[in-house]
Amino acid sequence: MTDRLPALSGPLRSWLLVETSDDKAIEVISKSPMLRSEAAMLMPMLRQEALRPAQPEEIMLIVKSREQIFGDLRMERSEVEWTAFWADYFEALSGLTAASIETGMVAYIALPDSEWAPKPGKLAHLAKTTPTCGRFTRAYNRARAAVVASQKAAQPKPVVEDRPSPEEVKAMVAKTLATLAETPAAKAAAARKKALRPTPSAPLPAGSTMSAEMRAMLEARKVIPPIDREPYQYGEAA
Known part of the structure; x- marks a missing residue:
């Protein structure tokens, strides 16, 4: 029956049609570039022969x-x-293999x-x-499995990256900030900030949202009436 496939000869014919173990045949073909190439080329013909009506x-x-x-x-x-x-x-029986x-x-x-x-x-x-x-169905299945197995073996394995835990992230951030704080620029900025004098500010009177200095200035300019005198009449002569 193999006369319909004259190209199927030599070692490949033995592994596809004679070998009794599917696993062994697939392993040998998948690891041999020559056998694997021949099997890939013959797959369409093997499938056609496997489905050919009797x-x-x-x-x-x-x-x-x-x-x-x-x-x-x-x-x-x-x-x-x-x-x-x-x-x-x-x-x-028409159409059956x-x-x-x-x-x-x-x-x-x-x-x-x-x-x-x-x-x-x-x-x-x-x-x-x-x-x-059938014999040719088995041969086709072996050839296909060998080609697929070789393709899977050739694919690079995905690189699995270990993601740090939240605690590790916090530690890395703290370490980075500490390192940045030791740079000359960071030290100079800290020194400038420390040298600045704070602006004096008196406590706000009870119930007021304005500082005492601001209220005194506005009272002196007669913008607002004094808090402890009669309300200032706008427009009166000084």
Whole structure:
């Protein structure tokens, strides 16, 4: 059956079709640049072959291979009768892969009442409902898994950064401020601030929001009346 894929030969054919362990085949192919490159190029053809419907001669081969099990397959029939016999199988199994038909036949043989060759409809039902993985389906799955595995291995691992805790952030900020306070510019600014004399300010009288100095100045300019005299009449002569 591999004659449909002449490009599938050599070591790659062995790892895809002959090797019994999927894991080992995938590992070897994924680690070999040459095998991995060949597998990637053959993936479309492998998939096409895996999904290819069985040809009439393949259907006949699968059914006739059970002649020793089912005696009715050894019956003498005329050419016309054989043509009609196989036509029913071709129609019922149309579109199914050879691997699924073979799996359906194996499932039918395992039934306790399988005394005669399966009817076309029965075989088609088992072929559709019985899980199967043909040789080329397995080969395609191996090739795809090997390519994906190599791509994952080539991807750089993300760098995980450790974020500081709130306590660590506070400590770093305090350390930074302490360092800045020791710079010449910071020391000069602190010295200038210390040298400035504070502006004298008397306490505010009770109930007042104005300093005593400001009130005295405004009273002297007769802007406001004195607080302890009669209200000043604006416009009176001094």
